Amino acid sequence: MKQIEYTVIAFVFVFVFCITVNAQDLEPRAYVRFPVKANVFLPGFSYSQGKVLTDPTVPLKDFKANVETITLGYAHTFNLFGLTAQAFTILPFCFAYASAEVNGQFQSVDRTGPADLRARLSVLLLGGRALSVAELRQQKKRHTILGTSISIQLPTGQYYPEKLVNIGTGRWAFKPEIALSQPLSQRWLLDVYTAVWLFTDNDSYFTGNALRSQHAVGTIQTHVSYNISAFAWAALNATYYTGGKSTVDGVTNDDKVSNVRLGSTLVLPTGKKSGLKFSFSTGALVVRGSNFTTVSVGWSYSWFGKKGTLATTH
DSSP states (O other): OHHHHHHHHHHHHHHHHTSSOSTTOOOTTTTOOOOTTEEEEEEEEEEEEEEEEOOTTSOEEEEEEEEEEEEEEEEEEEEETTEEEEEEEEEEEEEEEEEEEETTEEEEEEEEEEOOEEEEEEEEEESOBOOOHHHHHTOOSOOOEEEEEEEEEESOSOOOTTSSOOSSOSSOEEEEEEEEEEESSSSEEEEEEEEEEEEOOEEEETTTTEEEEEOOEEEEEEEEEEESSSSOEEEEEEEEEEEOOEEETTEEOSOOEEEEEEEEEEEEESSSSEEEEEEEEEEEEOSSEEEEEEEEEEEEEEEETTTTOOOOOO
């Protein structure tokens, strides 16, 4: 029985990471100004490889995982009471493999299927007056932006209550966030976001009749980016997240995280309406949880209103 419990505790870290929405998100320029009536199609791919660090008392050795994720996303901007708002949704599909030595015995597992759907509504509260493409182009000066958003993770991913390992989480999650985007010059931009992940209970946890709850996870991330040209930019990213201690049927686990993650981003245009985004991130200080190195590439195609004109993002 203990061996099963240890396996559950360990593998839960891996497949939460398969979902693109979690405390480890690194999203530079998520609150830049964009014209209203904009549409963006966002397919992407990421590859993650690394280890999972657990409680030292858990008899696990060499716990590794490889996760490949394909994502399809769509974003739309609109006028919300005179402010710029954006609705965004993304659907991940994961291919994952994990292995470890449990009490001296090698064990492995692989899973393929959809992960939990993510949706987000963001609003630029300060410095984000709703503008058309033409109006935004006339704005020569870059402004300080104060934004907010609410992200929702829906339990739509592949989830089998009777199995130890799942891609989906079997619960809802919500992330309210406050963000500051501060121009440092015409080319340099500083972003600072702070947020908290809130989770509902999973009442069908292994083996299908256990109740798992989780404390909130607080997170802060910061990004410094540089405009190479009108449509090309690069950024250095960092995030710190802490919390998340879980309880199963009233028994509290020693699984609180308190980790730092660093990364970089490069965006290059591939046409008047499209661009490529390359990202890299890795764990810099990992106390417990997933210590992955991740590389990803995404392509975006944008169109604005009927004319389909690309606007320069400030």
